[in-house]
Amino acid sequence: MAGTWIFVEQRDGNIRKVTFEMLSEAKKFGDEVSAVVFGKGVEGLAPEFAKYGADKVYVADADVFKDYNTGAYVAQMVAMINEYSPNAVLFAHTFNGRDFASRLAQKLEAGLATDAIAAEISAGKGVFTRAIYAGKALSKVEVTSSPVFGTIRAGVWEVVEGAGAGEVVKPAIAATDADVYQILKDFTPTVSARPDLTEADVVVSGGRGCKGPEGIKMVEDLADLLGGAVGGSRASIDSGWLGHELQVGQTGKVVNPNLYIACGISGAIQHLAGMSSSKFIAAVNTDTEAPIFNVSDFGVVADMFKVVPILLEELKK
Amino acid sequence: MKVLVCVKQTFDTEAKIELKDGKISEAGINLIINPYDEVAVEGGIQLKEKKIADEVVVVAAGSDKAMDAIRTALAMGADRGILVKQDSAADEYARAVALAAVIKEENPELVLAGHVAADDGSSQVPTRVAEILGFPHVNVITNLELADGKAVCTSEADGGTQVTEVSLPAVVSSQVSWNEPRYPSMKGIMQAKKKPVSTVDAVAAENKVAIVEVGLPPAKTAGIKLEEEPDVAAVKLADWMKNTVKVEVK
Numbered sequence: 001m002a003g004t005w006i007f008v009e010q011r012d013g014n015i016r017k018v019t020f021e022m023l024s025e026a027k028k029f030g031d032e033v034s035a036v037v038f039g040k041g042v043e044g045l046a047p048e049f050a051k052y053g054a055d056k057v058y059v060a061d062a063d064v065f066k067d068y069n070t071g072a073y074v075a076q077m078v079a080m081i082n083e084y085s086p087n088a089v090l091f092a093h094t095f096n097g098r099d100f101a102s103r104l105a106q107k108l109e110a111g112l113a114t115d116a117i118a119a120e121i122s123a124g125k126g127v128f129t130r131a132i133y134a135g136k137a138l139s140k141v142e143v144t145s146s147p148v149f150g151t152i153r154a155g156v157w158e159v160v161e162g163a164g165a166g167e168v169v170k171p172a173i174a175a176t177d178a179d180v181y182q183i184l185k186d187f188t189p190t191v192s193a194r195p196d197l198t199e200a201d202v203v204v205s206g207g208r209g210c211k212g213p214e215g216i217k218m219v220e221d222l223a224d225l226l227g228g229a230v231g232g233s234r235a236s237i238d239s240g241w242l243g244h245e246l247q248v249g250q251t252g253k254v255v256n257p258n259l260y261i262a263c264g265i266s267g268a269i270q271h272l273a274g275m276s277s278s279k280f281i282a283a284v285n286t287d288t289e290a291p292i293f294n295v296s297d298f299g300v301v302a303d304m305f306k307v308v309p310i311l312l313e314e315l316k317k
Numbered sequence: 318m319k320v321l322v323c324v325k326q327t328f329d330t331e332a333k334i335e336l337k338d339g340k341i342s343e344a345g346i347n348l349i350i351n352p353y354d355e356v357a358v359e360g361g362i363q364l365k366e367k368k369i370a371d372e373v374v375v376v377a378a379g380s381d382k383a384m385d386a387i388r389t390a391l392a393m394g395a396d397r398g399i400l401v402k403q404d405s406a407a408d409e410y411a412r413a414v415a416l417a418a419v420i421k422e423e424n425p426e427l428v429l430a431g432h433v434a435a436d437d438g439s440s441q442v443p444t445r446v447a448e449i450l451g452f453p454h455v456n457v458i459t460n461l462e463l464a465d466g467k468a469v470c471t472s473e474a475d476g477g478t479q480v481t482e483v484s485l486p487a488v489v490s491s492q493v494s495w496n497e498p499r500y501p502s503m504k505g506i507m508q509a510k511k512k513p514v515s516t517v518d519a520v521a522a523e524n525k526v527a528i529v530e531v532g533l534p535p536a537k538t539a540g541i542k543l544e545e546e547p548d549v550a551a552v553k554l555a556d557w558m559k560n561t562v563k564v565e566v567k
């Protein structure tokens with residue numbers, strides 16, 4: 001059996017960090033680890049995966065794979081699974097990754113564990129830990145069909161460099177234009193000089209306590225000083241201070257940074273669902289009873305309009 | 318055209334989770350329509366108001382309790398409901414098989430769903446349903462335009478906004494920012510009581526995943542909390558960020 005496959009999440013050759021996180025963790029399963037990349041003109045990416053331990057890199061390079069599309073990608077993956085029999089195939093729990101994995105799993109009438117925060121895979125057996133009920137419970141599930149399929153939350157695993165052979169394998173192309181049933185009309189990247197929320201090492205978020213653009217500006221200045229991303233609670237998104245794509249929480253993004261700083265956020269359970277697994281959490285809030293302090297490693301009970309400007313100066317020192 | 322909406326009954330998002338006999342206890346929990354599905358129901362009703370849809374059918378798989386989710390959707394303005402009776406232990410695969418069987422029978426041109434269930438949601442069911450039916454699926458939509466047998470969907474993708482076109486029939490799963498679901502009116506609630514709801518048994522399907530264990534996350538140890546003058550606190554916070562978190566300042 002052909003070990004663990006990590007499906008590479010990329011757009012126009014830009015690889016999402018979660019791919020490297022999965023490669024790094026998969027090395028611990030003690031089995032062969034391969035990166036699987038679909039796209040157009042993507043063969044040159046192969047050494048990137050070898051750097052994080054990929055023993056093999058399966059490259060399916062064809063026009064039909066240029067942009068992610070469910071039909072062609074599923075057709076190709078089904079053919080490759082039949083040809084090479086991997087033990088497990090892991091995907092990123094992203095917009096495209098969960099679509100791909102769910103459709104593939106159903107096509108093969110197989111099980112799938114999505115949005116996993118931990119995985120134990122050995123000898124074709126796969127057990128995944130999932131955070132359910134907005135992170136208020138943890139469920140361990142075993143995928144009983146084969147190969148084992150899972151999608152992994154970004155940011156839960158460390159990226160570790162480790163040289164792999166990175167032997168390039170070129171599978172037969174099994175998809176044609178006839179497999180494409182979605183037309184990608186447009187993709188407008190979010191214009192931001194800041195890192196993506198789900199990939200950032202530092203996330204600074206602002207809530208209703210920011211009171212308006214002036215408070216949000218402080219949050220942005222702090223994020224920029226730390227090379228971080230900006231996020232927000234639903235209150236600040238609904239107020240129009242920040243774009244929808246920046247909402248953190250149950251109905252927004254789940255983030256897992258090294259440091260999360262909540263400014264003027266009460267810490268409603270739906271907000272905590274999106275950030276409570278961050279490694280370090282700091283909060284600035286005027287209300288000593290705010291629930292955000294229950295999950296904070298470092299809480300400051302004070303007015304953010306007084307604290308954040310001094311914090312910026314101190315950090316610059 | 319006929320629009321079908323998949324609605325799941327879930328725990329209220331405020332619910333406190335407790336375990337009983339190794340399972341999540343339902344005792345004392347307020348059950349609601351999954352918030353994303355509420356948005357899908359609203360989307361369906363708006364299509365009817367715009368005379369694009371002529372019937373909105375809601376389908377829920379689960380126990381008798383799921384009937385409340387159907388009634389809520391009917392009170393909002395959906396026309397008819399179907400309860401697919403299924404054991405709560407059914408996994409995503411088994412649920413998709415059961416829902417798809419009913420949807421096939423109904424033969425709608427558009428299937429709406431939420432993109433994830435707020436309880437133990439997997440973000441799988443609508444995609445699986447689409448695969449079984451051989452329909453395209455578009456996920457996490459914030460806008461939907463229907464014309465000439467096609468659906469043009471705007472989605473919140475990673476790193477940007479995506480516009481995708483698919484032919485109908487299709488499955489489309491909603492993000493909450495698509496619309497603002499209405500509250501059922503008194504009149505709506507009264508009318509809902511008279512709207513037809515049928516009950517069918519789920520087709521049998523074997524689970525493909527097994528729950529090994531359910532637990533609660535480890536309790537977080539209390540952190541530092543400073544109630545000092547802002548300037549003093551800010552300096553200590555900066556120290557902690559530099560020395561404990563080891564942030565890099567650009």
Ligand SMILES: Cc1cc2nc3c(=O)[nH]c(=O)nc-3n(C[C@H](O)[C@H](O)[C@H](O)COP(=O)(O)OP(=O)(O)OC[C@H]3O[C@@H](n4cnc5c(N)ncnc54)[C@H](O)[C@@H]3O)c2cc1C
Nearest residue numbers: 207208209233234235249250251252264266270286287304
């Ligand atoms: C189904 C559902 C899904 C939801 N999904 C999400 C979600 O994904 N994400 C999300 O965030 N919310 C979500 N919510 C909303 C959530 O319940 C809260 O309403 C929201 O998170 C509150 O935002 P907030 O903390 O900014 O505002 P508030 O709760 O109003 O808190 C503002 C805080 O700012 C503090 N403050 C005021 N002035 C200052 C100052 N000068 N300095 C410092 N602190 C100050 C106050 O003490 C207060 O604690 C959801 C709700 C529902 C019902």
Ligand SMILES: Nc1ncnc2c1ncn2[C@@H]1O[C@H](COP(=O)(O)O)[C@@H](O)[C@H]1O
Nearest residue numbers: 323378430431433434438439440441442
């Ligand atoms: N038991 C169910 N009955 C009806 N619809 C469901 C059920 N389970 C999931 N769905 C639909 O699938 C969506 C995503 O659920 P999930 O894949 O479980 O996260 C939900 O928002 C519903 O629209």
